[in-house]
Amino acid sequence: MKKLTLLFLLSICGAYAQKPTTVMVEAESFKNKGGWVVDQQFMDVMGSSFLMAHGMGKPVADASTTVSFPSKGKYKVYVRTRNWSSQWSKKEAAGQFLLSVDGKTLPKTFGKDHAEWAWSEGGTVKISKKEVILSLKDLTGFNGRVDAIIFTNDPAFKPTNDVKALSDFRNDYFGFDRNPKLAGDFDFVVVGGGMAGTCAAIAAARNGVKVALIQNRPVLGGNNSSEVRVHLGGRINLEPYPALGNLVNEIGPKEGGNAQPKDYYEDDKKMNAVLNEPNISLFLNHHANSVETNNGTIESVTATNIETGERVIFKGALFADCTGDGTIGILAGAEYMIGRESQSVYGEPTAPEVADNLTMGASVQWFSETKDTPATFPDIQWALPWDEEKSEEITKGDWEWETGMGLDMKLDFEQIRDYGMLAVYSNWNYLKNHSKNKEKFAKESLRWVAFIAGKRESVRLKGDYVLIEQDLTIPRVYPDGTAPTSWTIDLHYPDPENSKLFPGAAFKSIAKHTKIYPYPIPFRCLYSKNINNLMMAGRDISVSHVALGTVRVMRTTGMMGEVVGMAASVCKKENTTPRGLYQKHFDQLEALMLKGVGDPTLPYIQGYNNGGTLMEIKKK
Amino acid sequence: MRWLLAQILLLLTLGSFQMRDHLEEPSFSIKLEDGGRFDVYALKDGNGLLDGYRAHIKAPVCEDRLCYDVNVIFYWNLNGEFLRYEVLPHDPLTKMDHEPFLPEDYKKLQSILTSQDLSFVNIPKDELVTKSDSSEVDGYTGATKLTVKKEVIEGALYTCYTLWHIANGTVVESIKSHTKNAFSKELIRKIIAQDNQTAHYFLINNLNSSQFAENLPEILGLMTSSKGYFSKNTIEKIPKTLFSTEPLQDFIVANYQELDYYTQLAILKKLDNQRQSGSLKQFFIGHIDPKNSFQNQKLIGLVLQNIGPEEFGLLVGQLQATGVGVSEENFQALQQVNEQLKLNISMIQKL
Ligand SMILES: Cc1cc2nc3c(=O)[nH]c(=O)nc-3n(C[C@H](O)[C@H](O)[C@H](O)COP(=O)(O)OP(=O)(O)OC[C@H]3O[C@@H](n4cnc5c(N)ncnc54)[C@H](O)[C@@H]3O)c2cc1C
Numbered sequence: 001m002k003k004l005t006l007l008f009l010l011s012i013c014g015a016y017a018q019k020p021t022t023v024m025v026e027a028e029s030f031k032n033k034g035g036w037v038v039d040q041q042f043m044d045v046m047g048s049s050f051l052m053a054h055g056m057g058k059p060v061a062d063a064s065t066t067v068s069f070p071s072k073g074k075y076k077v078y079v080r081t082r083n084w085s086s087q088w089s090k091k092e093a094a095g096q097f098l099l100s101v102d103g104k105t106l107p108k109t110f111g112k113d114h115a116e117w118a119w120s121e122g123g124t125v126k127i128s129k130k131e132v133i134l135s136l137k138d139l140t141g142f143n144g145r146v147d148a149i150i151f152t153n154d155p156a157f158k159p160t161n162d163v164k165a166l167s168d169f170r171n172d173y174f175g176f177d178r179n180p181k182l183a184g185d186f187d188f189v190v191v192g193g194g195m196a197g198t199c200a201a202i203a204a205a206r207n208g209v210k211v212a213l214i215q216n217r218p219v220l221g222g223n224n225s226s227e228v229r230v231h232l233g234g235r236i237n238l239e240p241y242p243a244l245g246n247l248v249n250e251i252g253p254k255e256g257g258n259a260q261p262k263d264y265y266e267d268d269k270k271m272n273a274v275l276n277e278p279n280i281s282l283f284l285n286h287h288a289n290s291v292e293t294n295n296g297t298i299e300s301v302t303a304t305n306i307e308t309g310e311r312v313i314f315k316g317a318l319f320a321d322c323t324g325d326g327t328i329g330i331l332a333g334a335e336y337m338i339g340r341e342s343q344s345v346y347g348e349p350t351a352p353e354v355a356d357n358l359t360m361g362a363s364v365q366w367f368s369e370t371k372d373t374p375a376t377f378p379d380i381q382w383a384l385p386w387d388e389e390k391s392e393e394i395t396k397g398d399w400e401w402e403t404g405m406g407l408d409m410k411l412d413f414e415q416i417r418d419y420g421m422l423a424v425y426s427n428w429n430y431l432k433n434h435s436k437n438k439e440k441f442a443k444e445s446l447r448w449v450a451f452i453a454g455k456r457e458s459v460r461l462k463g464d465y466v467l468i469e470q471d472l473t474i475p476r477v478y479p480d481g482t483a484p485t486s487w488t489i490d491l492h493y494p495d496p497e498n499s500k501l502f503p504g505a506a507f508k509s510i511a512k513h514t515k516i517y518p519y520p521i522p523f524r525c526l527y528s529k530n531i532n533n534l535m536m537a538g539r540d541i542s543v544s545h546v547a548l549g550t551v552r553v554m555r556t557t558g559m560m561g562e563v564v565g566m567a568a569s570v571c572k573k574e575n576t577t578p579r580g581l582y583q584k585h586f587d588q589l590e591a592l593m594l595k596g597v598g599d600p601t602l603p604y605i606q607g608y609n610n611g612g613t614l615m616e617i618k619k620k
Numbered sequence: 621m622r623w624l625l626a627q628i629l630l631l632l633t634l635g636s637f638q639m640r641d642h643l644e645e646p647s648f649s650i651k652l653e654d655g656g657r658f659d660v661y662a663l664k665d666g667n668g669l670l671d672g673y674r675a676h677i678k679a680p681v682c683e684d685r686l687c688y689d690v691n692v693i694f695y696w697n698l699n700g701e702f703l704r705y706e707v708l709p710h711d712p713l714t715k716m717d718h719e720p721f722l723p724e725d726y727k728k729l730q731s732i733l734t735s736q737d738l739s740f741v742n743i744p745k746d747e748l749v750t751k752s753d754s755s756e757v758d759g760y761t762g763a764t765k766l767t768v769k770k771e772v773i774e775g776a777l778y779t780c781y782t783l784w785h786i787a788n789g790t791v792v793e794s795i796k797s798h799t800k801n802a803f804s805k806e807l808i809r810k811i812i813a814q815d816n817q818t819a820h821y822f823l824i825n826n827l828n829s830s831q832f833a834e835n836l837p838e839i840l841g842l843m844t845s846s847k848g849y850f851s852k853n854t855i856e857k858i859p860k861t862l863f864s865t866e867p868l869q870d871f872i873v874a875n876y877q878e879l880d881y882y883t884q885l886a887i888l889k890k891l892d893n894q895r896q897s898g899s900l901k902q903f904f905i906g907h908i909d910p911k912n913s914f915q916n917q918k919l920i921g922l923v924l925q926n927i928g929p930e931e932f933g934l935l936v937g938q939l940q941a942t943g944v945g946v947s948e949e950n951f952q953a954l955q956q957v958n959e960q961l962k963l964n965i966s967m968i969q970k971l
Contacts, residue, residue: 239848239849239852239853239882240849240852240882240885256739477881477882479881479914479915480914481881481882517847517848517849518849583913584971586914587914587917608739608742609739610737610739611737612737614847615848615849
């Protein structure tokens with residue numbers, strides 16, 4: 001914040017002081033966030049991270065910060081916000097909040113006006129001192145959101161609602177984009193700190209590679225972090241590379257279960273493992289969003305700090321896209337695939353006859369706890385229409401609370417996440433306030449509802465090979481096999497029952513499973529076909545939609561990370577690309593895979609959620 | 621009606637078993653965690669060969685503070701896989717509140733006891749139930765509810781849990797070592813003839829060197845029809861010394877191309893420093909090919925070990941004809957051999 005003010009002062013000092021002034025404050029930069037959370041999930045679409053009052057029905061504590069004004073006087077106030085529930089209900093908005101300036105609350109209630117992100121006019125305030133405290137007061141506890149606040153005494157100024165123009169305005173105002181800080185020059189830049197990215201970074205670092213790990217959340221683990229709470233699935237220590245997975249065992253949680261209490265996910269274990277590696281520079285809270293290429297080779301990646309807005313540039317020889325979304329690949333111009341391939345593309349028996357845009361969905365998981373005394377929940381009017389037939393008398397929403405199949409997992413993701421949350425609140429509201437069995441739920445109180453939605457599928461980057469169903473089922477193994485995938489081919493579809501109740505907007509899913517033998521994923525699926533120095537690990541590797549059914553589980557994505565990290569060390573040593581490694585130096589990768597990178601002496605603690613397999617014996 | 625018939629049938633068969641139990645000596649007995657124990661009897665086939673195992677299980681189970689003794693007969697195969705169970709007609713299994721099992725519950729129990737893919741069996745017993753959600757009837761709701769509930773018979777969580785651990789617990793290792801101690805040529809052949817890859821794994825993990833030697837052709841035969849990583853694992857288990865023998869090397873020549881890549885690599889590793897027949901060397905030389913870039917260096921290195929003039933000439937010819945390059949390490953070995961043979965190797969490319 002200090003920095004913000006300084007920059008600002010620099011730009012308006014001296015002769016400009018008398019000119020009309022406009023002061024912009026990013027909500028996510030508020031010094032004291034109170035009970036508000038920073039949400040960066042949609043910044044590539046709506047332009048910024050923002051603060052959100054995720055109180056699960058209880059208003060959260062105020063957020064506050066200090067702002068410096070260059071001159072006293074009257075200012076018009078604008079707040080960039082939205083009414084997120086209005087796309088489903090014309091009733092009173094779910095998320096509402098107040099803004100106070102220097103202790104005086106503006107009369108306007110925000111969060112009610114418009115469905116889309118836009119500037120709401122907040123009236124006029126009189127600024128009578130240089131340093132003024134702003135504070136945000138949540139009124140509902142239901143996800144009111146604030147991106148930024150603008151004060152202006154320029155009668156001609158009106159903030160723009162065009163995302164591109166607004167982004168230019170921000171850049172001009174804060175100056176971050178013109179002047180990104182150099183984070184450093186690395187051998188290997190890993191973007192995305194889920195199991196895949198975390199393992200890739202550690203594996204490379206332990207093999208002598210200088211690594212930057214960029215993660216857009218304050219914790220590592222991605223879907224396996226306490227922010228999403230999905231447990232690890234699949235098997236490790238399998239043929240033909242039994243040492244792969246030792247690192248997953250080393251950093252993975254010892255307890256299984258989706259939507260469990262926070263401790264289950266052992267965020268600290270992953271974090272400490274990374275902090276213990278002198279070769280890794282860790283950049284938490286950094287969202288990578290632009291890429292410089294030259295002739296099909298990535299030269300640098302730039303990331304925005306999701307709290308301060310500062311921009312940081314990472315130069316590197318090799319890059320890994322472990323974002324799950326293929327973000328780095330797409331920005332670099334990599335070929336990619338999306339939705340379901342038709343049967344005619346790869347001849348897969350399970351593929352649909354006609355291609356479509358159906359991906360697997362995203363999940364907002366949740367659970368409640370039993371209190372000693374009755375607990376209330378507001379009788380919300382904006383809930384989806386609900387009745388006994390729709391009512392689910394449960395206290396936990398697991399993986400099958402899944403929605404957004406058929407929508408775009410990037411462009412529509414705010415809507416997908418919000419709908420997932422709306423479904424949770426609608427059912428809970430019914431159980432607490434209307435159900436014929438509401439007595440049973442009297443002492444239940446929502447304990448946790450995810451606001452970081454878990455994704456399963458967005459895009460898949462194309463490699464030199466695309467893994468398909470028949471490879472897995474025949475099975476047809478290739479000499480460049482690496483991490484073995486062992487989970488079933490597990491494909492999700494909208495739950496037919498739920499689809500009947502919610503036509504076109506199901507929020508629950510069913511899974512269909514086909515067992516396979518553990519199958520080593522070809523190395524050619526782990527690097528881009530047309531971007532020379534880009535590898536990938538995680539759910540965005542080069543596989544068909546059907547094959548994604550097995551490879552996407554996190555013990556497997558973690559092992560892909562181990563492999564990609566090892567490959568980075570071979571590429572560095574031989575001064576070659578991933579394709580060069582495949583063509584000339586695969587034996588070196590083979591040797592590293594046989595050796596493994598995790599501590600082999602640790603007790604095996606990955607016995608939960610291994611999934612069914614055709615494998616005939618248990619190794620370990 | 622059908623159920624009744626099945627019960628009667630059961631009664632008849634059980635009658636005869638129980639009589640036999642009194643005549644036979646148990647092969648060994650197993651201690652249960654709670655202090656109880658049960659005897660395991662070996663079963664024989666018509667030829668007097670070991671055929672499987674049986675035990676009469678009596679164990680206390682409590683479902684929500686209501687306790688009763690389950691009373692069942694368990695069967696396992698030679699390598700300790702649980703096969704099936706039988707109930708005593710006067711003693712049906714029950715669920716909570718002493719509700720008797722329904723036909724579909726008996727069926728589900730069978731699939732539970734034979735499954736290795738269940739997650740509830742890995743949860744410590746005292747964590748199966750979380751107390752938080754006591755409003756629900758099953759008594760095991762709350763955090764683990766959904767996953768556990770889907771896997772077990774409703775109202776019979778502890779019956780499922782206890783019986784699974786008996787069926788798949790320490791008895792498995794005891795059965796394996798009992799069968800292993802009884803290994804004879806006939807018994808080994810009998811297991812080989814079974815259509816059961818787990819049993820075949822049991823064999824390759826437990827045969828000693830002379831048993832491998834004695835049954836080598838049959839074991840190699842299993843590889844050609846196996847699935848998954850069985851052939852790779854078999855190669856790794858066969859004693860190294862057998863790799864210098866003619867039958868094994870002939871097998872390699874005849875089957876190498878049909879075997880998967882990882883089995884091939886395992887073979888090359890096992891052949892390291894073993895005497896290779898002329899025909900094996902020639903076979904490998906013929907295999908050196910630009911299409912085979914993943915194996916070429918391993919093949920060249922192997923063939924160069926103790927190579928004679930005739931095969932060396934062949935190798936040089938193959939390298940020149942195919943243009944396959946040679947790694948630094950292999951090139952040095954090649955030059956060393958050539959110090960005596962003095963062929964023209966100038967056309968051979970280094971990698
Ligand atoms: C509800 C649910 C249940 C599931 N069940 C299981 C299960 O039981 N077992 C299992 O193993 N898998 C399960 N999956 C699948 C698995 O969690 C996903 O496939 C997962 O995405 C794979 O891990 P990953 O490392 O590829 O990605 P992720 O875990 O998604 O990690 C990617 C990380 O990168 C970060 N990131 C993304 N973009 C950027 C950027 N531009 N800059 C910086 N950082 C970025 C993200 O915030 C995230 O933390 C489930 C998924 C869901 C949603």
